[in-house]
Amino acid sequence: xxxxxxxxxxxxxxxxxAGHCAGMCGGIAGALAHAIPASQRTFLLSAxxxxxxxxxxxxxxxxxxxxxxxxxxxDAGLAMAVARVLTAVVxxxxxxxxxxxxxxxxxxxxxxxxxxRRLAPLARRLLPVTSLPRAIALGALWGLxxxxxxxxxxxxxxxxxSATAGAAAMxxxxxxxxxxxxxxxxxxxxxxxxAQRVRKYSGVLMLLYAAWTLLSTWLxxxxxxxxxxxxxxxxxxxxVGALMHVNEAAAxxx
Numbered sequence: 001x002x003x004x005x006x007x008x009x010x011x012x013x014x015x016x017x018a019g020h021c022a023g024m025c026g027g028i029a030g031a032l033a034h035a036i037p038a039s040q041r042t043f044l045l046s047a048x049x050x051x052x053x054x055x056x057x058x059x060x061x062x063x064x065x066x067x068x069x070x071x072x073x074x075d076a077g078l079a080m081a082v083a084r085v086l087t088a089v090v091x092x093x094x095x096x097x098x099x100x101x102x103x104x105x106x107x108x109x110x111x112x113x114x115x116x117r118r119l120a121p122l123a124r125r126l127l128p129v130t131s132l133p134r135a136i137a138l139g140a141l142w143g144l145x146x147x148x149x150x151x152x153x154x155x156x157x158x159x160x161x162s163a164t165a166g167a168a169a170m171x172x173x174x175x176x177x178x179x180x181x182x183x184x185x186x187x188x189x190x191x192x193x194x195a196q197r198v199r200k201y202s203g204v205l206m207l208l209y210a211a212w213t214l215l216s217t218w219l220x221x222x223x224x225x226x227x228x229x230x231x232x233x234x235x236x237x238x239x240v241g242a243l244m245h246v247n248e249a250a251a252x253x254x
Contacts, residue, residue, distance in 0.1 A: 002165045005233035007172040010153055014176020016205035017094065017149045028116065028142060029181055035138070036129045048132045050181065052139025054174030057150065058167040060143075061157040065166020068158040076161075077225040083158045084217040084235070090152035091210035097148075098203030111146045119144070149177075159232055215239065 029049075036045050071079045119141050126134045143150075153173040157166040216239035223229040223238050 002168050003160070003231040003233040005236050006156075006160055006165065006169050006231060009232055010156060010169040010172040011176040013091070013149070013153055013156065013209065014173040015179065016209060017177065017180070017202055028145070032129075032138065032142070035127055036135070040130055044132060045129060045135045046182075048129075048135025049139035049142060050174075050178060052136035052141075053143040053181075054139075054171055054178075055136070056140040056143025057153075057170040057174045060150075060154055061160075061170025061173075062163040062167035064154045064158040065160045065169070066163035068160070068166070069162050073227065076230075077227050080159045080229075081217060081221060081224050083155045084213055087152050087155040087159075088210045088213040088217070090148055090155065091206050091213065094148050094152070095203045095206030095210060098199045098206060100199075115145055156232070161230065219243070 032049050033041075033046065036042075068076075068079060068083070123138055123141055126138045129135050129138060150173075153170060157169040157173075160166045160169050216235050217224070219242040220229050220235045220238040224235065229235045229238050
């Protein structure tokens, strides 16, 4: 059974990264929208891009989850703890970047532009986008672009313990990004007017999620290392239980 907490956390990661998605993918989304001839522009063709992108995320998630599943049971706990800490570091960096406190992640967006230029010859073979298969294929290329948010989600998917769960986690993450990515085209005027506010809120959410990921990992570390906590849901329950125990102890003490 796939851990529902894993899926919810992955979805919320994508949803909370709205400011990052709008900033990094805005230009690409606009270019892809114009790749469909005006006379043939339909919701299905536009949705094909997201189908391909999320499908690529699912493939990458399956690879991440499958690779992590190959780790020996003796080392699985340590691997999970490391993956969770790295996830928190990536989310922390994204949050600080969105808040304008640290700009070092701009190199990743610049790298994305360079990778897209390298993929452009292949992408041009799919133009004009006049069929759903072409839209899906172009969306899959989009899913290969460097993105800190995707890397953080993949690290989280690696804690799932299986290829199937890893793929499901990345589908949930991709679903979380849909409101921001699809909204670029449908609410571009609103996004332009409220860009700074969206980035600020997204940055705060990223920092909160990073903090919780670190805190829950620290609270549940003994159980993670001894194999008691084998999924993100286990870690969440253990951490919440530990916090409640601390609160009860504080309430009882004179």
